[in-house]
Amino acid sequence: MPALPQTDEMPGILPRDVPSGKITRNDFFDGKSLWGYIDGGADLYLEYGFSRLRIQEISFKEGQQIKLEIYRMKDPAAAYGIFSVSRFKCSQKDSLSRFSCISGYQVQAACGRYYVSAINENGTLQEQELCCSLVRLILGQIKEDSLEFPGLFQEKVFQPYINELKFFNGKLGVQNGFPAWSDQFDRYGKFSMYLLPIETPSGFINASKIKFSSDEDMKSFYENAGFLRADSALCSINREGVLKAVKKTAPLELVYFESNFPSGNLQEFIKAID
Amino acid sequence: MNRRKFFKLLTLGGIGTAFSPLLLKNLYGKPGLPGKPATNISDAMKYPRTEFSMPGKLPARVIQVTHDKCILENKIDFSAADEMLRKGMLRLTGAGDIPSAWQNFVSDKDVIGIKVNPIGGAQLSTSREVVKSVISQLEEAGIPATNIVIWDRRMPDLEEAGFTEANFPGIRIAATEFKDKNGSFYDEKGKLYSEEMMDKNWYYWADVEEKYDAETIPYMTNEGKYSYFTKIVTQQVDKIINIPILKNAGASITLAMKNLAFGSISNTSRLHKDLWAETCAEVCAFPPLRDKVILNIADGIKGCFQGGPGANPQFFTEYKTILLATDPVALDRIGYEIVLKKRIEEKIQKADYPAARKYMDLAQELGLGTAELEKIKLEKITL
Numbered sequence: 071m072p073a074l075p076q077t078d079e080m081p082g083i084l085p086r087d088v089p090s091g092k093i094t095r096n097d098f099f100d101g102k103s104l105w106g107y108i109d110g111g112a113d114l115y116l117e118y119g120f121s122r123l124r125i126q127e128i129s130f131k132e133g134q135q136i137k138l139e140i141y142r143m144k145d146p147a148a149a150y151g152i153f154s155v156s157r158f159k160c161s162q163k164d165s166l167s168r169f170s171c172i173s174g175y176q177v178q179a180a181c182g183r184y185y186v187s188a189i190n191e192n193g194t195l196q197e198q199e200l201c202c203s204l205v206r207l208i209l210g211q212i213k214e215d216s217l218e219f220p221g222l223f224q225e226k227v228f229q230p231y232i233n234e235l236k237f238f239n240g241k242l243g244v245q246n247g248f249p250a251w252s253d254q255f256d257r258y259g260k261f262s263m264y265l266l267p268i269e270t271p272s273g274f275i276n277a278s279k280i281k282f283s284s285d286e287d288m289k290s291f292y293e294n295a296g297f298l299r300a301d302s303a304l305c306s307i308n309r310e311g312v313l314k315a316v317k318k319t320a321p322l323e324l325v326y327f328e329s330n331f332p333s334g335n336l337q338e339f340i341k342a343i344d
Numbered sequence: 345m346n347r348r349k350f351f352k353l354l355t356l357g358g359i360g361t362a363f364s365p366l367l368l369k370n371l372y373g374k375p376g377l378p379g380k381p382a383t384n385i386s387d388a389m390k391y392p393r394t395e396f397s398m399p400g401k402l403p404a405r406v407i408q409v410t411h412d413k414c415i416l417e418n419k420i421d422f423s424a425a426d427e428m429l430r431k432g433m434l435r436l437t438g439a440g441d442i443p444s445a446w447q448n449f450v451s452d453k454d455v456i457g458i459k460v461n462p463i464g465g466a467q468l469s470t471s472r473e474v475v476k477s478v479i480s481q482l483e484e485a486g487i488p489a490t491n492i493v494i495w496d497r498r499m500p501d502l503e504e505a506g507f508t509e510a511n512f513p514g515i516r517i518a519a520t521e522f523k524d525k526n527g528s529f530y531d532e533k534g535k536l537y538s539e540e541m542m543d544k545n546w547y548y549w550a551d552v553e554e555k556y557d558a559e560t561i562p563y564m565t566n567e568g569k570y571s572y573f574t575k576i577v578t579q580q581v582d583k584i585i586n587i588p589i590l591k592n593a594g595a596s597i598t599l600a601m602k603n604l605a606f607g608s609i610s611n612t613s614r615l616h617k618d619l620w621a622e623t624c625a626e627v628c629a630f631p632p633l634r635d636k637v638i639l640n641i642a643d644g645i646k647g648c649f650q651g652g653p654g655a656n657p658q659f660f661t662e663y664k665t666i667l668l669a670t671d672p673v674a675l676d677r678i679g680y681e682i683v684l685k686k687r688i689e690e691k692i693q694k695a696d697y698p699a700a701r702k703y704m705d706l707a708q709e710l711g712l713g714t715a716e717l718e719k720i721k722l723e724k725i726t727l
Contacts, residue, residue: 102556105613106498106563109463110593110606111654113616137465156651158658175657189657191467192418245594246650249693249700252595256699269691 080124081140081184081211083204088128091136095127117240118151119144121183128204134190134197138204141185146217147262151237153180155247156187163233166202167209168216177201182214220264220279222325225342228277231268238263251276254294258287275329275339282322292316295326304344317343381551381618385710388629396583397635398628399713400670401448404720406678407432407668411727414645415662424727425645425666426477431725432641432668433481446485449638449670450583456487457518457581457636458494461588461603462505464648468655469505470589472512474643474666478585479515489514495576497521497607498563520574520610521563529562538565542572542610543579548627554614565610572610577632584637586672590644590663591652592683595693596700598653599679600640600672601625601707604633621703628672629710640675642667649686661686673704673713674720680704681717 085093097107100122104112107123126138143149153169156178160171170179174193179186188204190197222228223235236247239262244255248265255261260283268275282288292299296307297316306315313336315327325343329336395401409432414424430442439445450456458478460470479492492515494507499519502508507517521538523529529536548571556564566572577584588603605627606612615623628634644665651659663682669675680701687693704715714720 100559102554102613103559103563105560108654109612110598110602110616110620111463111652112613156656156658158650171658173658175660187656189467189655193657242594249595249697250695252697253699 080122080142081186081208082124083126083128083138083207087207088130088204090132091128091130091134093126094129095125097125099123099125114155114242114246115141115143115152117242118148119239120148130200132196134192134194134200136197136200136204137189138208139187139189140208141187143183143185146180146182146215147237148239149180149183149185150217151239151243152185153178154236155238155243156185166205170205172198172202174198177205179205179209181209181212181216184208184212184214222277222279222343223264223266227338227342228266228268231266234267236265236267238265248276254291257290258282261287270331272332272335273330275327275331275336277339277343278326279319280324280326281320285322288322288324291324291326304340315340315343380622383551383619383622383626384547384549385622385626385629388626388631388634389710391631391634393711394635396638398633398637398670398672398711399674400638402436402670404671404674404714405436405669406671406674406720406722407436407725408678408722409666409668409725409727410664412664414664418646420471420473420645422473422476425471425473426480427727428666429474429477429481429641429668431727432666435723435725436668436670442481443485446482446487449585450482450485450487452486452488452491454487454582455491455493455580456482457576457584458492459584459586459588459603459607459637460494460496460502460505460507461591461598461607462496462498462501462507463653464589464591464655465501465504466506467657468589468591468646468648468652468660469501470587470643471645472506474641474645475507475587476512478587478641479512490516492516493518493576493581495519495581497574499523518576518580520576521565536562536565538562538610541575542566543575543632544572546573546578546630546632547571548573548609548623548630550615550619550623552614552618554611556613560613564613567611570610571612571615571627573630573632574608574610577608577636581636584633586637586640587643588640590642590647590665590667590679590683592649592659592687593653594700595687595697596621596703597676597680597683599642599676601628601676601703601712604628604637604672608633621706624703625706625710625712628707628712634712637672638670640667640669640672642675642679644679644682647683649683649690650692671713673707673715675713676707677701677704677715677717677720678722 099107121142124140128136157171162172167179177188188201263280265278304317318324409428433445437445437448462469495518499522520541588599601624605624644663648659708715
């Protein structure tokens with residue numbers, strides 16, 4: 071196992087880790103220089119809070135090419151946030167670490183402040199295994215605690231769906247991770263939000279915990295959602311078959327929930343929120 | 345007067361007051377759109393349109409060619425791509441043969457810039473196969489290879505996507521930003537090579553700015569409120585064939601207009617946050633782009649429906665499609681519909697999100713093309 075990285079060092083692959091391969095690229099991008107690597111794609115990472123990126127490319131003797139990207143974000147929530155809007159159709163979930171996703175062409179994981187992605191060219195089983203091995207090596211070097219979800223999402227009723235939980239740190243995250251709410255959130259400069267979208271045969275529930283950066287934004291959100299004012303008691307309205315409920319939980323924080331479930335099926339969720 | 349001379353005269357202020365670059369020093373008091381920073385879009389509108397101005401010779405018309413076998417096991421088939429392009433060009437122009445089809449837009453006296461999108465690396469960039477097809481058909485039409493330039497903003501991106509002289513023998517590969525053989529963006533006097541590539545007579549001004557650190561500046565060239573056009577578009581090419589790849593950008597897309605706008609100017613990062621839609625539309629309204637882009641070919645053989653503009657393989661998809669149009673706005677609108685359909689199928693979103701089409705609406709208001717779906721004539725060819 072390679073040595074634990076120093077505080078200012080980035081995890082990475084060493085030549086001895088890949089005896090049947092060669093590291094053909096080892097580049098770093100800091101801060102806003104990320105624009106030089108992924109141009110407009112950088113904005114999402116910067117919104118979450120980006121610190122440093124290490125890119126390594128490894129060519130294996132049998133011709134496989136793997137691109138490894140190790141993003142150090144500002145905190146575990148930011149790393150999880152990027153992971154949460156990037157994972158999709160995982161063939162295996164959370165098998166490499168608490169937050170991981172294996173799919174044909176890409177293996178992704180979030181661990182501590184790090185978001186790790188390994189990409190292969192052809193999606194073969196062999197390439198997928200190489201990606202998994204490299205990500206395992208990186209994860210083994212990260213000795214940091216991963217994100218703990220807010221208490222609300224640790225409630226039993228949410229557990230069957232918890233690996234769909236998303237974290238956003240601004241409007242770009244919402245645009246990428248849950249565009250249906252873009253209209254609602256495009257107007258706010260700064261906010262953070264955990265969102266658990268649940269789809270079942272009976273309908274949908276979108277449960278969220280939102281933190282605004284100003285009273286004005288919070289008030290505006292209440293008004294736009296159809297509520298008169300912020301209240302620490304759970305308030306609800308029902309419009310066109312969609313129940314919306316909101317509860318202020320701290321000066322700039324609230325829990326917001328919307329669902330078209332039949333009311334009898336909602337009780338457990340409402341109890342968890344209240 | 346050929347177009348190169350036309351732009352040269354503009355730069356020198358040689359055509360008279362109405363065309364003088366002095367007018368570029370301008371209307372900064374003009375308010376932006378409601379809640380938006382002001383820009384110098386009014387400058388762009390002062391330049392008379394030409395026969396080549398967007399939306400070009402065939403407004404509101406898009407040809408969509410699909411071929412089920414154009415990509416197999418993640419490898420694009422050159423002959424299939426070439427056939428798609430041939431059929432599309434013949435339908436678009438109504439010509440009886442390929443040389444005549446291309447000669448509708450270009451002549452052997454033109455220097456032709458092929459604008460690609462190489463930002464997604466080897467996996468998700470404009471495909472070499474489509475670009476090779478375009479070049480081989482241009483050559484069939486009598487355009488010498490020496491008159492063809494493949495270009496984009498950054499040389500490292502072009503190289504990573506395979507746009508190298510080794511892969512395109514005889515074709516010039518050009519970029520605004522590049523490193524020397526020592527891997528430096530700076531010359532021996534400490535000046536950025538890309539600074540020399542900027543044409544300071546042509547710029548997009550917007551009332552937003554960003555401060556860059558030393559590591560960021562090589563990629564942005566300059567700070568402040570000005571974004572300068574690259575000399576590649578203002579001085580080095582006469583006509584532009586725009587070949588973007590079909591990708592999402594959040595709930596919107598990055599296709600013809602984004603590829604042109606953000607690929608042609610400096611200091612772009614400041615524009616992403618509050619002026620993304622405005623930049624996509626307004627930069628294309630300036631003559632170096634408006635009057636030179638004669639054809640748009642969307643490479644949708646392989647693209648993505650989420651995670652774009654970055655390259656995230658779980659979101660790659662094979663649209664198996666090429667779109668052709670002189671009208672970049674109409675082409676983007678059709679591309680948007682293709683991506684939207686896929687996003688709905690994949691449950692990324694449930695319905696159209698009109699705000700995602702804002703840049704197309706703005707472009708239509710600027711007279712650059714047609715954004716309204718019902719006004720676009722879409723002709724489909726299935727091979």
